[in-house]
Amino acid sequence: MTPYSDLSPSPRTIMTPGPVEVDPRVLRALSYPILGQFDPEFTALMNETMSMLRSLFQTENRWAYPIDGTSRSGIEAVLTSLIVPGEKVLVPIYGRFGHLLHEIAERCGAEVATMEKPWGSNFDPEEIIAAIRKERPSLVAMVHGETSTGRIQPLEEVGRFCRENDVLLVVDAVATIGGVPVEADAWFLDAVIGGTQKCLSVPSGMAPITYNERAERKIIARKVIERGLRQPGQPSESSGLAGIRSNYFDLAQLQDYWSPARLNHHTEMTSMLYGLREGLRILLAEGLEARFARHRLQERALMAGLTAMGLKLYGDPSCKLPVVTCVEIPPGVDGESVRAMLLNRFGIEIASSFGPLKGRIWRIGTMGYSASMRNVLLVLGALEAALLKHGVKLPAGEGVQAALAVYEAETA
Ligand SMILES: Cc1ncc(COP(=O)(O)O)c(C=O)c1O
Known part of the structure; x- marks a missing residue:
């Protein structure tokens, strides 16, 4: 006899800002049999998921795929791939998750400038634009929906200014995606990170991201080629110290893995992908x-x-x-x-x-x-x-x- 009882979580009505209740159809999808990650049936599901994510993020970007890990894994992947150590980054903070962006940007080696608003308020876009003029960062990272304070930050004006001034804009839309409009292209967002465990109603464990060609150019310029996968004649590290420091969160390698080339990187989280695809299918069916x-x-x-x-x-x-x-x-x-x-x-x-x-x-x-x-x-x-x-x-x-x-x- 095992000393442990059967797993039987109590029924709950979950009214937190995440994780929230999961649609029973997503729970069912999580229980389907595993497919191999290079099985054409599975890679077709990966492609469908990318296409559904483009609709979710309201973008024509080529790249829209999930990072395996909780939402902050998406944030780390984007920031670690886009920030060259020593670069200036501006983080406007109006709650706890702005501080998270600050911390991650610092860990990526950025010289971070911050600006803060009292909790319970947000920024006038002009204040952020003035700070960009003053600080001249190469990247701005900010939160769209602050779950810690229940506030939202309009993005379009800042996005337009960043685009006109060749600054990359990275947005944490973990709390808003699927519940509130997030328009990556119309608002000039260069990279956006979503969450599964909130308005998508999929368990925590994947972080959908999208990024455009501006972001991709920077990522490709920093490309590091994993030793065992190197082609004859290719350097093992093509970008020296400016190369992307993380292997797991290296978007250059991850986009190769999600591309038709399917270059091996990690072992895909098959069950989570089923869950995400089902969550997105349900969302798009609702409209x-x-x-x-x-x-x-x-x-x-x-x-x-x-x-x-x-x-x-x-x-x-x-x-x-x-x-x-x-x-x-x-x-x-x-x-x-x-x-x-x-x-x-x-x-x-x-x-x-x-x-x-x-x-x-x-x-x-x-x-x-x-x-x-x-x-x-x-x-x-x-x-x-x-x-x-x-x-x-x-x-x-x-x-x-x-x-x-x-x-x-x-x-x-
Ligand atoms: C706005 C926001 N960003 C980032 C995160 C971090 O997400 P995770 O806990 O899934 O890593 C959260 C989590 O609640 C959040 O609300």
């Missing part, structure tokens, strides 16, 4: 516009419910990220105790927060498969009950009624 509208509707209903309960929404409303709603914890209430009650009594998970916001706000996600009327009504009802249990005086029943009114108005 990007319909999906964005669904996310906006769930956000509206959730915000109406929370405010009707007398709770205060956190942050500047003019830059609210539609897929994450931050709520101030009422004075005198132990936020972690409320979260524990939601999880243990109702099977509902909402998120706490980081850094300066720790203990001050809860963060509620309405992302992907979790962005449903059922989930929004459940979280409002359960939160109301948990707050009443914690001694908060609130108008009982109002939250759910206000959300119901939003849904009724939508279908009227």
Whole structure:
């Protein structure tokens, strides 16, 4: 007899800013039999995935493929392949994930200039443009949707300025892709990193990326050829010290692997690719516009419910990220105790927060498969009950009624 019980995770309603609930069709896809990574049936699935990713990122870029690893693996792959040590990089920071970009850029050997906004706000694009004029970076890296503060940063003006001034713009769209428009070509984004575990509703484990020819030129110029794969006469390192330092995250090698040449690199995560392809298929069948509208509707209903309960929404409303709603914890209430009650009594998970916001706000996600009327009504009802249990005086029943009114108005 084994001392370990059968694996049987409890059913959960996951209303965090990621990971979120996974569509059952994606879970089914994850369980299909493995194919060899050079089996033509599998390489055809790889090609289809690339084509679906182009639609997701709204781009004509040749390169759109997943990096194997969590979202930050996509960030590391892009930054390590695009930053030559010693180069100047500008990172505008308005929350925790801006600090992550700063850290990774520094590890890539960049001379990093940062600019910061207080948490809960974002940048006027003109401020970023002025900083680019002053700092003259070769690359700007910034977050599109900050899950730590629930804010979004408009990108198009900065993208246009970067393009006109030959600066590469790299964007972390981990939280926004599939829930909020991300238009790689129209906004002049040179490289974009998405996430699977949020609005795509695929488990964590792959990071879809795309990059254009401007980025590719820099990557190719830094190409390092792996020793055992070298052709006779090819140098083992063609770019000397400027060569890409990582093997796993070397986009020059990875794009060869995703190209028709299929040059061997790593062993593909077959099951994860099935899951990603199924998640993308479901997303494209729903349609990007319909999906964005669904996310906006769930956000509206959730915000109406929370405010009707007398709770205060956190942050500047003019830059609210539609897929994450931050709520101030009422004075005198132990936020972690409320979260524990939601999880243990109702099977509902909402998120706490980081850094300066720790203990001050809860963060509620309405992302992907979790962005449903059922989930929004459940979280409002359960939160109301948990707050009443914690001694908060609130108008009982109002939250759910206000959300119901939003849904009724939508279908009227
Ligand atoms: C905006 C943003 N960027 C990057 C990440 C890092 O992603 P991962 O934890 O999958 O590496 C997250 C994760 O929550 C995120 O919200």
